[in-house]
Amino acid sequence: MLLNDLVNQWIVQKENIYYLVSLPPHQLRKRREDGGWSALECIEHLNIYARMYLDSVEEAISASPDDDNSTFKSGLLGGYFARTMAPAGTKMKTFKSTDPQLVSFHHDVIDEFQKHLERWGILLEMARHKDLNKKRVAMVKLPLLRFKLGDMLHILINHQSRHLQQAMRVAG
Numbered sequence: 001m002l003l004n005d006l007v008n009q010w011i012v013q014k015e016n017i018y019y020l021v022s023l024p025p026h027q028l029r030k031r032r033e034d035g036g037w038s039a040l041e042c043i044e045h046l047n048i049y050a051r052m053y054l055d056s057v058e059e060a061i062s063a064s065p066d067d068d069n070s071t072f073k074s075g076l077l078g079g080y081f082a083r084t085m086a087p088a089g090t091k092m093k094t095f096k097s098t099d100p101q102l103v104s105f106h107h108d109v110i111d112e113f114q115k116h117l118e119r120w121g122i123l124l125e126m127a128r129h130k131d132l133n134k135k136r137v138a139m140v141k142l143p144l145l146r147f148k149l150g151d152m153l154h155i156l157i158n159h160q161s162r163h164l165q166q167a168m169r170v171a172g
Helices: 002-021 025-029 039-063 075-087 109-126 150-170
Strands: 136-138 146-148
Touching: 002 025, 002 039, 002 109, 025 039, 039 109, 039 136, 039 150, 075 136, 075 146, 075 150, 136 150, 146 150
Parallel strands: none
Antiparallel strands: 136 146
16 A cells, blocks of 8 residues: 555655764765765755645645545656656756755755655555545646645655655765
8 A cells, every 4th residue: 555655755754864873974075076965964955845835744644534445546747756756767857946055054954854754654644544546746847747745755765755755875
Protein backbone atom coordinates (compact mmCIF):
# COMPACT_ATOMS: atom_id res chain seq x y z
CA MET A 1 0.00 0.00 0.00
CA LEU A 2 1.26 3.45 -0.92
CA LEU A 3 0.95 5.02 2.55
CA ASN A 4 2.79 2.17 4.25
CA ASP A 5 5.65 2.62 1.78
CA LEU A 6 5.68 6.38 2.33
CA VAL A 7 5.68 5.99 6.11
CA ASN A 8 8.59 3.54 5.84
CA GLN A 9 10.49 6.06 3.72
CA TRP A 10 9.68 8.77 6.27
CA ILE A 11 11.11 6.61 9.07
CA VAL A 12 14.36 6.18 7.11
CA GLN A 13 14.43 9.94 6.50
CA LYS A 14 14.22 10.52 10.26
CA GLU A 15 17.11 8.10 10.80
CA ASN A 16 19.13 9.92 8.11
CA ILE A 17 18.60 13.32 9.69
CA TYR A 18 19.52 11.99 13.15
CA TYR A 19 22.78 10.75 11.65
CA LEU A 20 23.45 14.05 9.90
CA VAL A 21 22.81 16.00 13.13
CA SER A 22 25.58 13.99 14.77
CA LEU A 23 28.19 15.15 12.27
CA PRO A 24 30.43 18.16 12.84
CA PRO A 25 29.32 21.37 11.08
CA HIS A 26 32.34 21.46 8.75
CA GLN A 27 31.36 18.05 7.38
CA LEU A 28 27.83 19.28 6.67
CA ARG A 29 29.15 22.39 4.87
CA LYS A 30 31.68 20.46 2.75
CA ARG A 31 30.90 20.60 -0.95
CA ARG A 32 31.65 17.94 -3.49
CA GLU A 33 34.74 18.54 -5.60
CA ASP A 34 32.62 18.90 -8.74
CA GLY A 35 30.75 21.83 -7.16
CA GLY A 36 27.70 19.80 -6.14
CA TRP A 37 25.65 20.70 -3.11
CA SER A 38 26.83 20.25 0.46
CA ALA A 39 24.70 18.22 2.88
CA LEU A 40 23.31 21.48 4.32
CA GLU A 41 22.42 22.71 0.84
CA CYS A 42 20.58 19.44 0.14
CA ILE A 43 18.58 19.92 3.32
CA GLU A 44 17.87 23.59 2.58
CA HIS A 45 16.57 22.53 -0.85
CA LEU A 46 14.10 20.26 0.98
CA ASN A 47 13.14 23.12 3.30
CA ILE A 48 12.31 25.26 0.27
CA TYR A 49 9.99 22.55 -1.05
CA ALA A 50 8.41 21.95 2.35
CA ARG A 51 7.63 25.67 2.61
CA MET A 52 6.01 25.51 -0.83
CA TYR A 53 3.94 22.33 -0.35
CA LEU A 54 3.16 21.50 3.29
CA ASP A 55 0.19 23.85 3.57
CA SER A 56 -1.41 22.84 0.27
CA VAL A 57 -0.97 19.13 1.05
CA GLU A 58 -2.49 19.64 4.50
CA GLU A 59 -5.44 21.52 2.98
CA ALA A 60 -6.01 18.70 0.46
CA ILE A 61 -5.88 16.06 3.20
CA SER A 62 -8.32 18.02 5.37
CA ALA A 63 -10.69 18.50 2.43
CA SER A 64 -10.53 14.86 1.27
CA PRO A 65 -13.43 12.61 2.14
CA ASP A 66 -12.88 10.12 4.94
CA ASP A 67 -12.29 6.64 3.61
CA ASP A 68 -10.32 3.94 5.40
CA ASN A 69 -10.82 1.40 2.63
CA SER A 70 -10.12 3.26 -0.60
CA THR A 71 -7.41 1.92 -2.85
CA PHE A 72 -5.18 4.55 -4.35
CA LYS A 73 -4.70 4.38 -8.10
CA SER A 74 -1.83 6.51 -9.31
CA GLY A 75 -2.41 8.76 -12.30
CA LEU A 76 -0.28 8.27 -15.39
CA LEU A 77 1.61 11.57 -15.05
CA GLY A 78 1.66 11.45 -11.24
CA GLY A 79 3.16 7.97 -11.26
CA TYR A 80 5.77 9.09 -13.77
CA PHE A 81 6.78 12.11 -11.65
CA ALA A 82 6.93 9.95 -8.50
CA ARG A 83 9.27 7.49 -10.25
CA THR A 84 11.52 10.28 -11.56
CA MET A 85 11.77 11.78 -8.05
CA ALA A 86 12.79 8.49 -6.46
CA PRO A 87 16.45 8.28 -5.35
CA ALA A 88 17.30 6.09 -8.35
CA GLY A 89 15.17 8.24 -10.66
CA THR A 90 16.11 10.56 -13.48
CA LYS A 91 18.77 13.18 -12.85
CA MET A 92 17.29 16.66 -13.37
CA LYS A 93 18.12 20.30 -13.06
CA THR A 94 16.53 22.19 -10.20
CA PHE A 95 14.62 25.43 -10.63
CA LYS A 96 16.83 28.44 -9.89
CA SER A 97 14.42 29.55 -7.18
CA THR A 98 14.92 26.24 -5.34
CA ASP A 99 18.69 26.00 -5.81
CA PRO A 100 20.19 26.41 -2.33
CA GLN A 101 23.43 27.75 -3.85
CA LEU A 102 21.49 30.69 -5.28
CA VAL A 103 19.33 31.52 -2.26
CA SER A 104 20.47 32.58 1.17
CA PHE A 105 19.93 30.07 3.92
CA HIS A 106 20.22 30.35 7.65
CA HIS A 107 22.09 28.43 10.34
CA ASP A 108 18.96 26.59 11.54
CA VAL A 109 18.63 24.55 8.34
CA ILE A 110 18.53 21.17 10.07
CA ASP A 111 16.23 22.34 12.89
CA GLU A 112 13.77 23.67 10.33
CA PHE A 113 13.90 20.44 8.34
CA GLN A 114 13.29 18.34 11.45
CA LYS A 115 10.12 20.38 12.11
CA HIS A 116 9.01 19.86 8.52
CA LEU A 117 9.76 16.15 8.80
CA GLU A 118 7.58 15.86 11.91
CA ARG A 119 4.77 17.62 10.10
CA TRP A 120 5.11 15.24 7.14
CA GLY A 121 4.73 12.35 9.59
CA ILE A 122 1.52 13.84 10.98
CA LEU A 123 0.15 14.41 7.48
CA LEU A 124 0.96 10.85 6.41
CA GLU A 125 -0.92 9.57 9.44
CA MET A 126 -3.90 11.83 8.67
CA ALA A 127 -3.86 10.60 5.07
CA ARG A 128 -4.35 6.99 6.19
CA HIS A 129 -8.02 7.74 6.75
CA LYS A 130 -8.65 9.73 3.57
CA ASP A 131 -9.43 9.03 -0.06
CA LEU A 132 -6.20 10.01 -1.82
CA ASN A 133 -7.86 9.88 -5.25
CA LYS A 134 -10.38 12.71 -4.86
CA LYS A 135 -8.41 15.89 -4.14
CA ARG A 136 -5.65 17.32 -6.31
CA VAL A 137 -2.62 19.42 -5.46
CA ALA A 138 -1.03 21.80 -7.98
CA MET A 139 2.67 21.93 -8.68
CA VAL A 140 3.85 25.31 -7.41
CA LYS A 141 6.25 25.91 -10.30
CA LEU A 142 3.86 24.50 -12.92
CA PRO A 143 0.37 25.24 -11.54
CA LEU A 144 -1.42 23.76 -14.54
CA LEU A 145 -0.09 20.38 -13.40
CA ARG A 146 -2.39 19.09 -10.70
CA PHE A 147 -1.78 15.67 -9.18
CA LYS A 148 -3.94 13.41 -7.08
CA LEU A 149 -3.15 13.86 -3.40
CA GLY A 150 -1.64 10.37 -3.24
CA ASP A 151 0.63 11.08 -6.19
CA MET A 152 1.75 14.40 -4.70
CA LEU A 153 2.59 12.72 -1.39
CA HIS A 154 4.53 10.07 -3.31
CA ILE A 155 6.41 12.70 -5.35
CA LEU A 156 7.34 14.81 -2.32
CA ILE A 157 8.39 11.93 -0.05
CA ASN A 158 10.46 10.42 -2.89
CA HIS A 159 12.04 13.85 -3.44
CA GLN A 160 13.00 14.01 0.24
CA SER A 161 14.51 10.52 0.14
CA ARG A 162 16.47 11.43 -2.97
CA HIS A 163 18.09 14.52 -1.45
CA LEU A 164 18.64 13.05 2.00
CA GLN A 165 20.54 10.18 0.38
CA GLN A 166 22.52 12.79 -1.55
CA ALA A 167 23.26 14.62 1.73
CA MET A 168 24.39 11.36 3.34
CA ARG A 169 26.76 10.63 0.42
CA VAL A 170 28.35 14.08 0.37
CA ALA A 171 28.69 14.27 4.20
CA GLY A 172 30.35 10.87 4.26
